[in-house]
Amino acid sequence: MTRIVLAGPSRRTKVNADFTAEELTFQKDVKAFLESEFPSDIKHKVDNGIALEKDDYVRWQKILNNKGWAAPNWPVEYGGTGWTPTQKYIFAMEMGLYGAMEPVAFGMKMVAPVIYSFGSEEQKQRFLPDILASNVWWCQGYSEPNAGSDLASLKTTAVRDGDHYVVNGTKTWTTLGQHADWIFCLVRTDSTVKKQEGISFLLIDMKTPGITVSPIVLLDGEPEVNEVHFDDVRVPAENLIGEENKGWTYAKVLLTHERTNIAQVPNSKLRLRRLRKIASETADGFGGNLLDDPVFAGKLAEVEIQITALEFAELRTLAAVSVGKAPGPESSILKVVGTEASQFIDELYMEVAAYHSMPHVKDQFTEGFSGEHVGTGSLAASADKYFNHRKKSIYGGSNEVQKNIISKAVLGL
Amino acid sequence: MDFSYSEEQQMLQDSVQKFVASQYDFETRCKVLEKEGGYDKANWELFAELGWLTVPFREEDGGFSGSAVDLMVVMEEFGRGLVVEPFLATAVLAGGLISALGSDAQKSELLATIMEGKAQLATAYAEPDSRYNLASVKTTAVRQGEEFVLNGDKVVVLNAPNAAQIIVTARTSGESGDRDGISAFLVDSQAAGVTLRSYATVDGQQAAEVHLKDVKVTSANLLGEEGKALPALEQTIDQATVAICSEAVGAMDSLLSKTVEYAKTRKQFGVPIGTFQALQHRMAEMFIDCQLARSIVIMAAMKLDSNESAEQKAKAVSAAKSQVGRAIRKVGQEAVQIHGGIAVTDELDVGHYFKRVTAIEHQFGTTDYHTRRYARLA
Numbered sequence: 105m106t107r108i109v110l111a112g113p114s115r116r117t118k119v120n121a122d123f124t125a126e127e128l129t130f131q132k133d134v135k136a137f138l139e140s141e142f143p144s145d146i147k148h149k150v151d152n153g154i155a156l157e158k159d160d161y162v163r164w165q166k167i168l169n170n171k172g173w174a175a176p177n178w179p180v181e182y183g184g185t186g187w188t189p190t191q192k193y194i195f196a197m198e199m200g201l202y203g204a205m206e207p208v209a210f211g212m213k214m215v216a217p218v219i220y221s222f223g224s225e226e227q228k229q230r231f232l233p234d235i236l237a238s239n240v241w242w243c244q245g246y247s248e249p250n251a252g253s254d255l256a257s258l259k260t261t262a263v264r265d266g267d268h269y270v271v272n273g274t275k276t277w278t279t280l281g282q283h284a285d286w287i288f289c290l291v292r293t294d295s296t297v298k299k300q301e302g303i304s305f306l307l308i309d310m311k312t313p314g315i316t317v318s319p320i321v322l323l324d325g326e327p328e329v330n331e332v333h334f335d336d337v338r339v340p341a342e343n344l345i346g347e348e349n350k351g352w353t354y355a356k357v358l359l360t361h362e363r364t365n366i367a368q369v370p371n372s373k374l375r376l377r378r379l380r381k382i383a384s385e386t387a388d389g390f391g392g393n394l395l396d397d398p399v400f401a402g403k404l405a406e407v408e409i410q411i412t413a414l415e416f417a418e419l420r421t422l423a424a425v426s427v428g429k430a431p432g433p434e435s436s437i438l439k440v441v442g443t444e445a446s447q448f449i450d451e452l453y454m455e456v457a458a459y460h461s462m463p464h465v466k467d468q469f470t471e472g473f474s475g476e477h478v479g480t481g482s483l484a485a486s487a488d489k490y491f492n493h494r495k496k497s498i499y500g501g502s503n504e505v506q507k508n509i510i511s512k513a514v515l516g517l
Numbered sequence: 518m519d520f521s522y523s524e525e526q527q528m529l530q531d532s533v534q535k536f537v538a539s540q541y542d543f544e545t546r547c548k549v550l551e552k553e554g555g556y557d558k559a560n561w562e563l564f565a566e567l568g569w570l571t572v573p574f575r576e577e578d579g580g581f582s583g584s585a586v587d588l589m590v591v592m593e594e595f596g597r598g599l600v601v602e603p604f605l606a607t608a609v610l611a612g613g614l615i616s617a618l619g620s621d622a623q624k625s626e627l628l629a630t631i632m633e634g635k636a637q638l639a640t641a642y643a644e645p646d647s648r649y650n651l652a653s654v655k656t657t658a659v660r661q662g663e664e665f666v667l668n669g670d671k672v673v674v675l676n677a678p679n680a681a682q683i684i685v686t687a688r689t690s691g692e693s694g695d696r697d698g699i700s701a702f703l704v705d706s707q708a709a710g711v712t713l714r715s716y717a718t719v720d721g722q723q724a725a726e727v728h729l730k731d732v733k734v735t736s737a738n739l740l741g742e743e744g745k746a747l748p749a750l751e752q753t754i755d756q757a758t759v760a761i762c763s764e765a766v767g768a769m770d771s772l773l774s775k776t777v778e779y780a781k782t783r784k785q786f787g788v789p790i791g792t793f794q795a796l797q798h799r800m801a802e803m804f805i806d807c808q809l810a811r812s813i814v815i816m817a818a819m820k821l822d823s824n825e826s827a828e829q830k831a832k833a834v835s836a837a838k839s840q841v842g843r844a845i846r847k848v849g850q851e852a853v854q855i856h857g858g859i860a861v862t863d864e865l866d867v868g869h870y871f872k873r874v875t876a877i878e879h880q881f882g883t884t885d886y887h888t889r890r891y892a893r894l895a
Binding site: 247250252253254257276277320321322323325386387388389390391397399400451454455457458459460461462463464465475476478479487488490491492494495497498499502503504507 | 643646647648649650653672673694714716717718719720722724726784785786787795796846850853854857858860861862863864868871872875876879880883885888889
């Protein structure tokens with residue numbers, strides 16, 4: 105299927121998207137691994153829309169880690185796989201299509217790259233192995249109630265006091281804050297300079313006195329995110345990453361990593377495949393099924409086409425990365441289109457569900473529920489998903505911010 | 518041509534507006550949702566006292582008017598305040614069907630109790646395989662002497678957990694999809710063989726899957742002529758469709774004004790986000806959508822009150838639901854997006870308006886369903 109052949113002195117430009125024999129073998133190995141090692145109880149939950157628990161993520165990541173596949177994007181010296189970009193792509197695609205969860209991003213994709221790129225040797229030794237093995241869970245302390253799209257205006261302060269920093273302020277939208285052992289924070293260490301230049305990157309143990317976590321319930325009724333309050337929290341100065349007041353630079357590197365697989369192509373493909381099957385089994389009320397409805401079938405086709413375009417946009421980005429270019433502002437395209445396509449799929453699920461989009465029946469999507477199941481499969485969760493997933497075009501730099509990046513950095517406006 | 522409200526309509530609007538403004542703020546509504554039955558019984562009594570429960574009914578049935586425009590006035594204000602009391606289920610849907618089908622005896626008994634605020638009712642018409650086709654009825658009612666025996670399953674029956682009686686559509690003859698052979702029965706929700714899987718809906722209403730297993734009713738429970746219920750059901754659902762479109766118009770107005778207000782006060786990059794032209798144009802588009810929705814709903818309500826054919830009325834209703842559905846998706850999503858993260862939380866009212874209008878979008882037929890229905894009606 106997909107292989108990027110790069111133009112170069114030893115190779116004439118020949119555009120193709122086929123895998124080599126070795127890559128096909130690799131793909132087979134990944135498939136076989138998933139089929140034999142992805143725990144069947146977790147697979148059952150994923151396939152039936154049953155809520156996953158922390159232990160499910162930990163268990164699966166430990167299996168990946170034992171295989172040496174937990175962190176494909178890390179450098180080999182810290183536990184990475186040393187795969188080519190095409191192998192990484194194959195791995196992510198097969199994982200997504202199988203419904204196997206990616207490791208939780210906050211440790212693996214967000215803080216780890218900052219630690220191995222800018223941390224001290226001691227910090228690397230101390231933190232990276234526990235991230236790989238999912239022994240320690242991380243959460244992100246970036247946004248604040250008054251610093252959202254304008255992240256650099258953050259106000260949480262860290263004041264040096266001997267060999268400690270004293271941290272005060274409030275972070276918000278902290279996903280998994282209730283489960284996390286550590287938080288990585290952007291804090292203000294100098295308020296006299298330009299706002300981007302007075303920010304530092306600090307690692308904080310969530311058990312430190314003075315930290316309180318208050319849940320924020322989202323539209324689907326779940327306390328998925330939190331506010332984290334810091335009240336005179338004393339943090340050892342050794343937990344500072346790199347240099348003081350260089351945090352913004354480090355954070356930008358992190359954002360680049362966060363955007364790998366931000367397009368969510370494998371997940372969208374899986375959801376579309378399931379949706380097509382459900383639609384083919386759903387009566388249209390007029391004696392046929394939903395795929396007989398040309399309007400619905402047309403919308404399904406449109407989004408499939410968009411996902412295909414997105415997939416190849418992602419591959420082109422990947423090809424650029426493989427010749428050593430950092431993913432540039434073009435990755436904003438992946439964020440915007442990937443999240444919007446994913447949200448559109450949510451809308452189609454609701455349309456298939458029809459009246460069954462309305463029930464709010466969280467209980468039936470928890471392990472061990474034995475009452476009457478409302479609606480086919482997870483259709484009765486479709487509206488709750490739609491509401492929850494509106495966050496996708498808001499988080500990770502809202503889609504408006506992405507368009508600002510394209511306007512300024514790409515178009516030069 | 519005059520689109521201004523009559524004196525009575527103005528009074529009705531003032532009265533509902535005053536209630537929402539003074540007694541139904543967001544915090545109060547959250548408490549109402551926690552109450553037994555998911556609504557406030559004192560509010561329901563107040564609705565009866567103020568005469569609002571008479572609005573869907575004709576004068577000859579003891580009601581206020583039965584005018585779709587009057588109903589629109591009430592529903593729009595309910596939408597503005599996200600009122601959750603089961604007005605639609607009890608007065609518009611069940612009341613509408615009884616009014617259209619009931620015998621004089623049934624009407625004098627049941628409509629009076631609705632208008633006095635003493636009844637909670639539900640209407641069970643949708644089925645697992647019916648989607649939005651009202652003629653797709655697989656539930657059966659088999660006559661046995663003076664009785665009918667009902668068997669079948671109904672889905673997402675609004676207000677069923679609160680209802681003493683549920684109006685159930687069932688097939689007394691023919692095949693699913695036939696226009697003939699559908700009958701409506703009043704079924705006691707406590708009757709043997711009736712089971713409910715109750716739940717709250719995403720927008721805070723109460724509903725249930727209703728299962729009927731060998732449920733026996735007498736012919737006195739039949740509403741209207743045997744096998745002839747479909748036209749009345751269609752007409753009632755059309756009335757209710759315009760009612761929820763009006764509700765959406767009110768709710769979208771709230772979404773727009775809250776979004777504009779937020780854009781004026783929320784500062785990022787040192788300035789209110791409302792100063793960004795990229796956002797200004799999007800709010801201008803929300804305004805355009807709100808105005809088009811309002812306009813087409815007035816058209817549909819006036820059409821329902823006119824002497825036009827049933828087909829022309831149905832076409833107007835589908836036009837309204839189609840246009841309003843598109844507006845809901847755009848206005849709802851933009852309101853959330855422009856607010857940002859705060860709008861995907863449970864604590865801000867904006868998300869709750871978004872949930873309500875989204876539920877409206879999927880009730881009585883989606884945008885695509887109504888666009889198709891419109892195209893089919895000549």
